[in-house]
Amino acid sequence: MPIADHTTGETGVSALRGEMRLAEPMSKHTTWRAGGYADRYYQPADLDDWADFLRASPHEVIHVIGLGSNLLVRDGGLRGTVVALHARLNDLRLIEQNQSGGLIYASAGVACAKVARFAAKHHLAGAEFLAGIPGTVGGALAMNAGCYGSETWEIVAQVEIIKRNGEIVMRQPGEYAIGYRSVKRHSEPAGTMEAEWFTGAYFRLAQGDQMQSRQRIKELLAQRVAGQPLNLPNAGSVFRNPPGDYAARLIEACGLKGCHIGGAMVSPKHANFIVNTGAASAADIEALIMMVQSRVKKAMAIALIQEVRIIGDARRLT
Ligand SMILES: Cc1cc2nc3c(=O)[nH]c(=O)nc-3n(C[C@H](O)[C@H](O)[C@H](O)COP(=O)(O)OP(=O)(O)OC[C@H]3O[C@@H](n4cnc5c(N)ncnc54)[C@H](O)[C@@H]3O)c2cc1C
Numbered sequence: 561m562p563i564a565d566h567t568t569g570e571t572g573v574s575a576l577r578g579e580m581r582l583a584e585p586m587s588k589h590t591t592w593r594a595g596g597y598a599d600r601y602y603q604p605a606d607l608d609d610w611a612d613f614l615r616a617s618p619h620e621v622i623h624v625i626g627l628g629s630n631l632l633v634r635d636g637g638l639r640g641t642v643v644a645l646h647a648r649l650n651d652l653r654l655i656e657q658n659q660s661g662g663l664i665y666a667s668a669g670v671a672c673a674k675v676a677r678f679a680a681k682h683h684l685a686g687a688e689f690l691a692g693i694p695g696t697v698g699g700a701l702a703m704n705a706g707c708y709g710s711e712t713w714e715i716v717a718q719v720e721i722i723k724r725n726g727e728i729v730m731r732q733p734g735e736y737a738i739g740y741r742s743v744k745r746h747s748e749p750a751g752t753m754e755a756e757w758f759t760g761a762y763f764r765l766a767q768g769d770q771m772q773s774r775q776r777i778k779e780l781l782a783q784r785v786a787g788q789p790l791n792l793p794n795a796g797s798v799f800r801n802p803p804g805d806y807a808a809r810l811i812e813a814c815g816l817k818g819c820h821i822g823g824a825m826v827s828p829k830h831a832n833f834i835v836n837t838g839a840a841s842a843a844d845i846e847a848l849i850m851m852v853q854s855r856v857k858k859a860m861a862i863a864l865i866q867e868v869r870i871i872g873d874a875r876r877l878t
Contacts, residue, residue: 576613577605578648586637586872589644590628591694593793595842596637596872598623603644607667607759610643611726617641618725623871624757626696627671630703630795635842636873645669646696649759654682661766663717668698668758672705675763676777685768686715688776692784694796701758703867704743708780713738717764723756741800741867789827792835798849799832799864807864808832814859816852824848846870 584601587593604610614622621640625631649669656663662684666675676691689710693700700712701719713733722728737744784790799807811817811831818828823840826848827833834848853864 576602576616577609578613579603579605584642586628586633586642589625589642590631590633590795591793592628592632592795592836592840592842592845594635594836594840594845595633596635598633598638598640598642600641601644602641603648605648607649607722607728610645610649610759611722611728613643614722614724615726622724624698626669626699627694629693629695630699630705630868632795632842632845632868632870634846634870634872634874636875638872643757645698646671649698651760652678654678655762657682657684659767661764664763664765665760666697666763667760668696668701670697671695672697672700676773679763679765680768680770680773680777683768683770683773684765685773686710686765687763688773688780691777692780697761698758701761702743703741704738705741708783711738711740713743715763715765717762719758719762720760721756722759728759787830789829789833789835792827792837794827794833794835795868797832797867798834798852800867802862802864805862806832810856810860810862810864811852814852814855816855819848819851821848821851826852842872843874 581601584598586595586598602613604613623638623640623642625642625644627646646669649667651665651667652670652674653665654662655665662682664679672690672693672695675697676687679687689707690700692707693705695705705712716733719731720728721731735745737746797807801807808831811826816826817831819826822844823837824844825835825837827835834845849866856862856864
C-alpha cells in the first residue's frame with residue numbers, strides 16, 4: 561500500500577505491509593460494541609511496519625488501541641488513523657529463567673490472558689491476575705490494569721516504546737509515575753502519552769508452580785463469571801474506586817442499579833458496570849456515565865472519576 565501523508569496529501573515512496581481500512585466502524589473494535597467510525601484504521605504487519613507508517617505520516621493524528629476493552633468512541637467517530645495492535649504485534653518469549661524466576665517479553669498486541677497462561681506454563685508466578693483482563697499488554701501498560709490486589713507495573717522490568725518519529729527505545733519503570741489505573745511519564749508536561757506508545761514489555765516473575773498458577777487462574781476467572789455481567793457488552797469498571805470505598809457500593813446505594821438511558825443500563829449484577837442492552841449509542845452510554853456521576857455526587861458528595869477512556873467527536877461533521 562502506498563504511504564500517504566493524509567494531512568498534506570503527499571504520497572511517500574515506500575510500501576506498507578499492513579492493512580488499511582477506511583471508514584471503519586469502531587463498534588467492531590470496542591467491547592461496548594458502540595460508537596462511530598474511524599476515518600482510517602491501520603493494522604501494522606509488525607513493528608517495523610508500524611515505524612514505517614509513523615515516519616511516512618508525520619502529521620497524521622494517531623489513536624493506538626488494543627482490544628478496546630476500556631474505550632468509548634463517541635458516535636461522531638475519530639478523525640485521523642486508529643492503529644490497532646491486537647494479533648499483529650504478537651511476540652511472546654521466555655527470555656531467561658533460573659532457580660529464582662524468569663523474564664518474559666510480550667509485544668503490546670498480545671492478549672493479557674495469553675501472558676498469564678504462558679507464564680504458568682513456564683512455572684512462573686505473579687501474572688495470574690492478567691488472565692481475567694480482556695485487553696492487550698499495551699492497554700494494560702497504559703492503564704496499569706490490575707485486579708485482586710495485583711497491578712501490571714508491579715511485574716514490569718522494562719518497557720519498549722515507539723516514538724512519533726518511529727524510533728524504538730527502552731524505558732525503565734522509574735521513568736514513570738505509576739498509580740491506580742494511571743501511568744504518566746515524569747517528564748511529560750500534561751495529558752496522556754500522545755507522543756509515544758508501548759510496543760512491548762519485559763515482565764520479571766518469580767519461580768512458581770504450573771499447577772498452582774493454573775488453579776489460581778481458574779479461581780480468578782470463576783470469581784469474574786460469578787460477579788460480572790459478562791453476557792452483555794461492557795467495558796469493565798466504569799469508575800475508579802474512590803479511596804477507602806467502592807464505586808459499585810456507592811452507585812448501588814444511590815438506587816441506580818438497572819437505571820438506563822436508551823440502550824445503556826447500569827448492570828443489575830454489578831453497579832460499576834454499564835452494559836449495552838442491544839442498541840446503545842455511545843451518547844447513551846456517556847449520558848448514563850454523567851448521570852451516575854451527578855447522582856453520586858449529589859447524594860454522597862463524592863466525585864467518581866472515570867476509569868474508561870472516552871474519545872472522538874460527539875457528532876460527525878460533514
Ligand atoms: C469484562 C471486563 C472486565 C475488566 N476487568 C478489568 C480489571 O479487572 N482490571 C482492569 O484494570 N481493567 C479491567 N477491564 C478494563 C480493560 O480490560 C483494561 O483497562 C485493559 O488494560 C485495556 O486494554 P485494551 O487493550 O483493551 O486497551 P484499549 O481499551 O484498546 O485502550 C485503553 C487505553 O490504552 C491506550 N493504549 C492501548 N494500547 C496502547 C499502547 N500500545 N501504547 C499506549 N497506549 C495504549 C489506548 O489509547 C486507550 O487510551 C475490564 C474490561 C472488561 C470489558
